[in-house]
Amino acid sequence: MLIKRSPLLKAVSLIVLLSFAVVSSAQRSRVPEVVYPPQLLSDLAALRDAALTSDYAYRQVAHLTENIGPRMGASPQAEHAVDYVAEQMRLQGLEVRLEEVRLPRWVRGIETAELVHYPGQAPGTTQRVVVTTLSGSSATPAGGITTEVVVVGSFDELKALGREKVAGKIVLFNVPFDKKKAAAGYAGEAYGEAVAYRAAGAKAAAELGAAASLIRSVGGAEYRLPHTGYSVPAGIPAGAVTAEDADLIAHLASQGPVQLHLTLTPQTFPEIVSHNVVADLRGSEHPEQVVVVSGHLDSWDLGTGAIDDAAGVAVAMEAVHLMQELHLHPKRTIRVVGWMDEENGGRGHDAYAKQHAAEMANHVGVLESDLGAGHPMGFIAKINPDAAPLLRPMLEVLRSTGCNALRQTDYSPGSDISPLVKAGVPGFAPMQDSRTYFNYHHTAADTLDKIVPRELQENAAAMAVLAYTLASLPQTLPR
Amino acid sequence: MLIKRSPLLKAVSLIVLLSFAVVSSAQRSRVPEVVYPPQLLSDLAALRDAALTSDYAYRQVAHLTENIGPRMGASPQAEHAVDYVAEQMRLQGLEVRLEEVRLPRWVRGIETAELVHYPGQAPGTTQRVVVTTLSGSSATPAGGITTEVVVVGSFDELKALGREKVAGKIVLFNVPFDKKKAAAGYAGEAYGEAVAYRAAGAKAAAELGAAASLIRSVGGAEYRLPHTGYSVPAGIPAGAVTAEDADLIAHLASQGPVQLHLTLTPQTFPEIVSHNVVADLRGSEHPEQVVVVSGHLDSWDLGTGAIDDAAGVAVAMEAVHLMQELHLHPKRTIRVVGWMDEENGGRGHDAYAKQHAAEMANHVGVLESDLGAGHPMGFIAKINPDAAPLLRPMLEVLRSTGCNALRQTDYSPGSDISPLVKAGVPGFAPMQDSRTYFNYHHTAADTLDKIVPRELQENAAAMAVLAYTLASLPQTLPR
Structure with a gap:
């Protein structure tokens, strides 16, 4: 179920989460000041440094x-x-369990496209179109399919065309990612507007009998770079062309008929048993109470998954590494989770939610970093509003790193923690500067060089300080 | 001969040409003011507008x-x-000739690479390396070659390793394109520093018995985008990996042996007869005197050659189109030239120089636009210093478009016009803002969307106004 819900939910969350960078201080004056124990404040400062x-x-x-x-x-x-x-x-001294996640293996296969007929074409020539397969794609025959392209700018435009003009053709959803909006700090909103077509475009096209569905890549890259991602399986081939190729096809199609030869040969292999990594730094006073700090282990296959999401896993690992280095002993258990299958179904967090269903009340906070490694400006939090004042001294500790905002939302701040958040567990994510995140997201260019070491350190500071706070405060947050 | 000289010459020129954006006004006070006929000034303003x-x-x-x-x-x-x-x-009413250029056809073929052995590798896996073939590359066997990679940072480092450590291996020249320098306005200098390895890296590697040569792509893209280009044939396979892949290989090689499987299968087919397009708008008083306005018709094969150099051809065409629209009659002939084979040997300009060797004295000025379509800040000129004052009123006409600088140099301002400039013909190019030019140059991302319509219009204004000036001034420029 979540397989179909997850990407849309994630998109919707992102819209809200990334659209605001400044915390409202309206409540600040109405509640008494919270004071942390001096030792805790000193430990948090040591962690940050x-x-x-x-x-x-x-x-x-x-x-x-x-x-x-x-x-x-x-x-x-x-x-x-x-x-x-x-x-x-284990080397950090944690108790490690591998918790079962069953998932199929998806293999990309061949992905090629070329314009074979179009206005003004040089005789005997074709033009390459850069395309990548989306995960819900059916395979074309090995030799590909060749048919006309119909370009639309929205679901409504597709509907208006109707079955007669769509059946048997390749639909191209040419919906641009709003780069200006992203550059202005509203990257999540820009993403949300365009990603709806990645998730559900093929389904809408298939319902009108289309032979295949293509989208304009969801992202800000201007470098002929296709963005892959999850799409709802719709029984037809589904791909994403680059922004440049979408322009090319749209321009040519406005001049006359355009025929595309498309070959996408993804394969899905039988389920294997994989795992979430669950590693506990056992609490000294309330070991049964758990603070989760997490990122996802899996990535897309085009790049090497640096910002999505090795960075998230690494800052979670760093949080406990620092506590061990500093010989800090949280009262509650801090649990590092490396999630499996965030990208292509969310089976890892589904499995965790099932396996730990009885322990939800003992999960006192869940953190996930899954929006890159840009400078964190604070935290996104799905919490009881009464919990916010308890976090203020923690935010003050991080103020010197520029990470002291708290943005409260009605949605889960991360996709893997959403089942826990739904069960009432206070949920958090670093509120990263994500202005360039969607330039690289789900592309071959998501590589190590996109990580700015200093900003990764700031994220580690944020995750370590928040996790240690939740694990060491005298009381747990109200739910 | 020029096949080997051209790329290095071009690189050296670019260093000088693009490194300065401000014209020196030292001479301004020493010479009397030049006054253009009122009709000419009015015609130039009309062309600009x-x-x-x-x-x-x-x-x-x-x-x-x-x-x-x-x-x-x-x-x-x-x-x-x-x-x-x-x-x-012809539709513009020009006299058109196709002038023979003989050149071979080069076809890229397969270009793939993968790391097959490296430190920390997951058992049974490999990693894709994004590579593109350089034009002087020999072909690998169809099944590719597999051998160790040796990473060097300069020709000197390669030499220091010596034949013993290089023979039979793949040399990777990991020389970064200086993006900060490019962003600061010194793009040509950044290009020149790195392109020496594209041109001559394979030759240096082959001399020490290397099995193949790779460079780090010459350009500023951060999007896993390889940059192709000319390289001196050296009898071994020669390619360019992306900046990200160069980093990856260099990091892994610093940890232990790295083996790469490399397949490059370029083919060169027998010469065909192609052509330069030579189109004359015949002069009304001195038709034998010629002003050339030009760009090159050929492009690399990865992108669609928008900034390199459809833009150059288009602004040359626009120059005469505007004159015809405005019913202007230059005294001297304005000749649009669309050069063939700028990218892979320069056979087009060689052929023109031979075919028109006897007419050099009657070529009164040559213009080429081959650095994109960024905002032109003025002109780069290889001219007799005494000619500069004659151009001042023309620059004043363009001042309102921000194109009024004159940068004099000792090198040809364009590679196709270099034989003419060498013969003493005053040579010009628009001095474009090229800060982002080398992000797209020679890549799949050199596409129409990289053209800013307003800036293309500014370039057309610059080319039209300068060409009409040279064709209509009472006197020709001193040589």
Whole structure:
């Protein structure tokens, strides 16, 4: 179920989450000041300072992306990442469990396209179109399909064309990602507007009998770079062309008929048993109470998944690494989770929610970083409003790093933590500067060089300080 | 001969040409003011204004790039572009000749690479490396070659390694394009520093017995985008990996042995007869005297050659289009030239220089636009210093468009006009803002969307006004 819900939910969340960068201080004057124990404040400051000079998180991102590489769920690389992170957490002295997640392996196969007939064409020539397969795509025959392209700018335009003009053709949803909006700080809103077509475009096209569905890539890259991602399986081939190729096809189609030869040959192999990595730094007073700090282990296959989401896994690992280095002993258990299959179904967080259903009341906070490694301006939080004042001294500790805003929302701040948040667990994510995130997101260019070491350190500081706060405050947050 | 000289010469020129944006006014006070006939000034202003509202040049770029597509020399698309531009110039009422250029056809073939052995590798996996073939590359066997990679940062480092450590291996020249320098306005200097390795890297590697040569792509893209280009044939396979892949290989190689499987299968086919397009708007008083306004018809094959160099061809076409629209009659002949084979040998300009060797004295000025379509800040000129004052009123006409600088240099301002400039003909190019030019240069992302219509109009204004000035001044420029 979540397979179909997850991407849309995520998109909707992002719209809300990324659209605001400044915390409202309306409530500030109405509640009494919260004071943390001096030792806690001193421990938090030590964590922050250690995070800002440590290279542990960066080395984890480097290993996951460069030595292991792309980590598509159920691939040998993803399995290797499970083992690697588990081993690293054991080396940090944590209690590590591998918790079962069953998922199929998806393999991209061939993805090519060329314009074979179009106005003004040089005799005997074709033009290459850069395309990538979306995960819900059916396969074309090995030799591809060749048919006319119909270009639309919205679901409404598609509907208006009707079955007669769509059946048997390739639909191209030419909906631009709003780069100006993203550059102005509303990247999530820009993403949300366009990603609806990635998720549901093929389904809408298939309902009118289309032979295949293409979208304009959802992202801000101007470098002939296709963005892949999840799409609802619709029984037809589904791909994403680059912004440049969408322009090309749209321009040519406005001049006369355009025929495209499209070959996409994805394959889905039987389910294997993979795992979430669950590693506990056991609490000294309330070991049964748990704070989750997490990122997802799997990535798309085009790039090496640095910003999405080796960075998230690495800052979660760094949080406990720093506590161990500083010999800090949280009262509650801090649990590092490396989620499996965030990208292509969310089976990892579904499995966790089932396996730990009885322990929801003991989950006192869940953190996930899954929006890159840009400078964090604070936190996005789905919490009881009465919990906010309890976090103020923690935010003050982070103020010097520029990470002291708190944006409360009605949605889960991360897709993997959404089942926990839905069960009432206070949920958090770093509120990263994501203005350039969607330039690289789900592309071959999501690579180590996109990580700015200092900003990764700031994210590690944010995750470590928040997690340690939730694990060490005298009381838990009201739910 | 020029095949080997051209790219280095071009690089050296660019260093000098693009490194300065401000004209020296040292000479201004020493010479008497030059006054143009009022009618000429009025005609120039009319040309400028018409250029800034015309969409003719943009439509030419659109047709060349989107309807015709990539125009690798001797390809059917390049031949079609020759016919198209010739026909358009005939429609403008010009006398059109196709002048023979013999050149071989180069076809890229397969270009793939993968890391097959490296430190920390997940068992049973490999990693894709994004590579593109350089034009001087030999072909690998169809099944590719597999061997160790040696990473060097300079020719000196390679030499220091010596034959023993290089023979049989793949050399990677990991020399970064200086993006900060480019962003600061010194794009040509950044290009020149790195392109030396594209041109001569394979030769240096081959001399030490290397099995193949790779460079880090020469350009500023951060989007896993390889940049192709000319390289001196050295009898070994030669390619360019992306900046990200160069980083990846260099990092892994610093940890232990790295083996790469490389397949590049370029083919060179026998020479065909192609053409420069030469189209004359005949002068009313001195038809034997010629002002050339030009760009090159051929492009690399990865993109559609919008900034390199459909834009140059289009602004040259626009210059005469505007004169015809305004019923202007230059005293001297204005000759539009669409050069063939600028990218892969320069056989077009060699052929022109030979065919017109006897007419050099009657070439009174040569203009080429081959650095994109960014805002022109003025002109780069290889002229007798005494000619500069004669151009001042022309620059004043363009001042309102921000195009009034004159940068004099000792090198030819364009590669196709270099034989003419060497023969003493005053040579000019628009001095474009090229800060982002090398992000797209020689890549799949050199496409129509990179053209800013207003800036293309400014370039057309610059070319039209300068060409008409040279063709209509009472005297020709001193040489």
